[in-house]
Amino acid sequence: MNQSHIAPIELLETIIKALENSGQLSESVIAFIETALFPAQPKALAAFLTDDESESERDSLLDLIFSPDLAVQMTLEPLLEAACWSAQDRTALQDQLQASPIRAWIKMPDGRQLACILVPDYIKSRFLERLNLSWQLEPGIRASMDEGLSPAMALKVKVRLRNANLRPNADQQTVLCRFFERMADDDPDYLACMDLFLSLLGKDVNAENVYDRLAAHKRFLFRSLQQAKRFEALLRHSNMETLMLQGVRAPHAPQDELNFQMRLIDLICARLFGKTEIIVPPMDAPLRVVTDLDTPDAAVQSLMDS
Numbered sequence: 100m101n102q103s104h105i106a107p108i109e110l111l112e113t114i115i116k117a118l119e120n121s122g123q124l125s126e127s128v129i130a131f132i133e134t135a136l137f138p139a140q141p142k143a144l145a146a147f148l149t150d151d152e153s154e155s156e157r158d159s160l161l162d163l164i165f166s167p168d169l170a171v172q173m174t175l176e177p178l179l180e181a182a183c184w185s186a187q188d189r190t191a192l193q194d195q196l197q198a199s200p201i202r203a204w205i206k207m208p209d210g211r212q213l214a215c216i217l218v219p220d221y222i223k224s225r226f227l228e229r230l231n232l233s234w235q236l237e238p239g240i241r242a243s244m245d246e247g248l249s250p251a252m253a254l255k256v257k258v259r260l261r262n263a264n265l266r267p268n269a270d271q272q273t274v275l276c277r278f279f280e281r282m283a284d285d286d287p288d289y290l291a292c293m294d295l296f297l298s299l300l301g302k303d304v305n306a307e308n309v310y311d312r313l314a315a316h317k318r319f320l321f322r323s324l325q326q327a328k329r330f331e332a333l334l335r336h337s338n339m340e341t342l343m344l345q346g347v348r349a350p351h352a353p354q355d356e357l358n359f360q361m362r363l364i365d366l367i368c369a370r371l372f373g374k375t376e377i378i379v380p381p382m383d384a385p386l387r388v389v390t391d392l393d394t395p396d397a398a399v400q401s402l403m404d405s
Contacts, residue, residue, distance in 0.1 A: 109178060110175070110178045110179075110182075110192070111192060111195050111196065111199075113174065113175060113178060114175070114196060114226070114227070114230075115196070115199055115201055117167065117171045117174070117175070117226075118165060118201050118203060118218055118222075118223065118226060119201060119202070119203050120203070121164065121165045121167070121168075121171070121203060122164060122165075122203040122204050122205040122206055122216075123206050123208070123210075124164065124205065124206060124207055124208055125208065126208055128160075128163055128164055129208065131160075131163060132144070132160065136156065136160070141207060141211060141213055144205075144207075144213050144214075145205075145213040145214045147160075148160075148161075148205055148213060148214045148216060149214050149216070158219065158221060158222070161216075161218075161219065161222050162221075162222060162225055164205065165203075165218065165222050165225070165226055166225075166226070166229060167226060167229055167230065169255075169258060172230070172258045172261070172262070173254055173255065173258055175230060176254055176257055176258050176261070177254075179230065179232060179261070180235075180236065180257065183235060184232040184233050185233070186233070188232070189227070189232050189233065192227070192232070193223075193224060193227055196223050196227060197220050197223060197224075200217060201217070201218040201223070202215055202216065202217055202218070203215070203216060203218055230261075231261050231262070231264055234260075234261050234264055234266075236257060236260065237267060237272055239272055239276060240260075240267070240272055240275050240276060240279070243275070243276040243279040243280055244256060244257075244279050246279075246280065247279040247280045247281075247282075247284065248279060248284045249284055249285075252284040252289065255290060256279075256290075256293060259290070259293060259294065259297065260297075263297050265297065265300070267300075268302065270304060270305035270306060271300055271302075271304060273305075273306045274300065274304060274305070274306055274309050275300070277306070277371055278293075278296055278367075278371065281370045281371050282367070282370050282371070283370070286366070288362075288363060288366060291359075291363055292363050292366060292367050295360065295363050295364070295367070296367060299312055299313065299316055309371075310368060310371075310372050310374075313364050313367060313368055313376075314364075314368070314375075314376035316364060317361050317364045317365075317375075317376050317378065318376065318378065320357050320360050320361050320364075321357075321361065321378050323350065323351065323352065323357055324354060324357040324358065324361075325380075326350055327350035327352070327353070327354050327357065328354065330342075330347065330348075330349060330350050331354075333347060364376075
């Protein structure tokens, strides 16, 4: 028997309810509107959302508004996990979803209603695509999670794995199981560690080289941090435009974020391997004065003594 028939109606109803309640604009969506479209005034937004002539730009905004957030995904995850969805099952669910007229209120972050819209079929399809119905957790990884994680944390991690669409090979499964078995899930930085770990978990990783990969990434972050510090020092003496004309690039991340990422790597390495990569920062030393330039031996000795 195909397990996907366990609760298809429940899943459909939950998705419809999620779409009906997804019209709340977040601060990040407001920032996007301000940057890419126009000042996010309620009247202008309401007119834009009901204007058929701006269909392309409006659909892009609706796609952002109705993208399932983590709260919605955590609600849906138990239903998705309980079934093995085939391509045929997904098509049937999409047909049912498209046949269901869904109306949703678009609201400002403070709850003010802007406009009630009929959710387009395109947005329904995109919502369903992002749920990644066919992805299933590997049994070995599931066992490690059941053993090493609390139910609440396991749910959050499953959503992240589904979003990553990770279909791990044998080596990746071994590494992930080690992570779930050895990392303390009550650490406040656990999910940040998980996100970083997943970003470095390429197909070529194995149980033998994962530490080297983490150490290499920490060295990369350290170099970026030094570049950021140099850029900050230059900026105290020149403006941004001058530095850009000189070909000086702005750092790709702020210093506190780089330090945070390095700390996460230290935490992961300490838990998984009992060691971490120690990087000694360069020391600023005063210029050495060579007193006897005419005698090579004396010049070398002068440098050694200074």
